[in-house]
Amino acid sequence: MLDIKQIRDNLEPIIKQLNLRNESFDYLRDIVKIDEERRLAIKEVEDLKAKRNETSKKIGEFKRAGNDVSEILQSIEADKASIQELEQTIRDSDKKIETALLNTPNIPHKDIPIGKDENDNKVLRHFGEVPTFDFDPKAHWDLAQELDILDFDRAAKIASSRFVVYKGLGARLERALINFMMNMHVEKHGYTETLLPFIVNKESMIASGQFPKFEDDAFKLVDERNLYLNPTAEVPAINLHRNEILKGEDLPIKYAAFTTAFRQEAGSAGRDTRGIIRLHQFNKVELIKFSKPEDSYPELDKMIEHSENVLKALKLPYRVIELCSGDLGFGMAKTYDIEVYLPAYETYREIGSISNAEDYQARRGNIKFKRDAKSKPEFVHTLNGSGLAVGRTVVAILENYQQKDGTINIPEVLQPYMKTDTIK
RNA sequence: GGAGUAGUACUCAAGAGGCUGAAGAGGUGCCCCUGCUAAGGGCAUAGGUCGGGGAACCGGCGCGAGGGUUCAAAUCCCUCCUACUCCGCCA
Structure with missing residues (x-):
């Protein structure tokens, strides 16, 4: 606000x-x-x-x-x-x-690119080599079907379209990635591990900026209590400190949170209907920080580095993009997207988003801090970033690590988690 | 799901509509007292937010939250939330 x-x-x-x-x-x-x-x-x-x-x-x-x-x-x-x-x-x-x-969004940061839509976003840097294949690379849904690791038909039977069943090494890959990412952020990057409620109330949705504007995107529970399925870990995590006055000396507070995210994808009917790029339910590891105002941009830079480190460790080619004013999310002042290269799409697709909301969410959620015992409370700045979207990371691994015979090599850092070096 | 109890400041706690923005205790801070320590004594300790003002300051709100009754509410009424206890169900 x-x-x-x-x-x-x-x-x-x-x-x-x-x-x-x-x-x-x-x-x-x-x-x-x-x-x-x-x-x-x-x-x-x-x-x-x-x-x-x-x-x-x-x-x-x-x-x-x-x-x-x-x-x-x-x-x-x-x-x-x-x-x-x-x-x-x-x-x-x-x-x-x-x-x-x-209903008024955050003020775009004065230094971000001015533009109309995603076409005006600014590519900041690339990492890794786009892979070359001496065969026609397949899309992840074809690979997955042959390997029998993803099952869309049965997921539709159980729930509806835009759900998936992971099976065998597919399921294990998802779980391996969650563990790998969480370990990295907790052990190497110093975030505090959290495991949060996957259901949130209306106040939480308002504080983090989802509501009232984007109610259609949320799954609402049929229940008088105004409860919703978590659309991103950002919501429960930001609300950890709603209506609190934090101690200045404790800042920045850094949380890593694995959650399952649920989204209606109301405005995206017909988009990305194949595969697991866009589902009603997906897993995500999220990074959240509460910082002093003057530290939030340096903290944002560190956070994007933490996100990039996941892709670097997995040796996946990606690029970093700075969103222009027209493409900026509702509650954010500045956002970087990380896009991973997907051979089947022959392009980069979003796999993570790292943003500074400045005091926008803090004001909605009344999250303050005191520099010391005597000073007046001030609003904190809040930051959130993907670390990363797990399902899309699975896509990236399947497509980038595919072999001519349709098997998938496992990135080295995941092999201890997978207990194998190939999906075949 | 049923039945009950409770929510007052950092903590515990008093509180039967006006004299209570809140007794008392603990804690914390400063000071005194002792050679040091312990013990003891004195003083201080409601935050937060909104409005007015250049500021000092003044005023509104505030006793879980929101409504209501009244000239006046921590105190009476209604709704909700949370915690705890017992019973039932359950991973």
């Missing part, structure tokens, strides 16, 4: 910067007007309340002394209605401002 005070003081620059997202945020001008009226009403009602408090005190004193209070009572009778009326006005304004702000 953006700060209404900041908007108040920098209205035009903020609108200008937000408009780089290729939407119009001119409505913020009206919001600022409502905010002005609201503050006038607050001043008025608080003065009335101060008067009422004083009068009430006096009534107490009079009664104890046994004096008549009817005259005093009469003197504030009219105020009661005014207070109620003003409070209603304030409530209405609050609601309008809150709704607008909850």
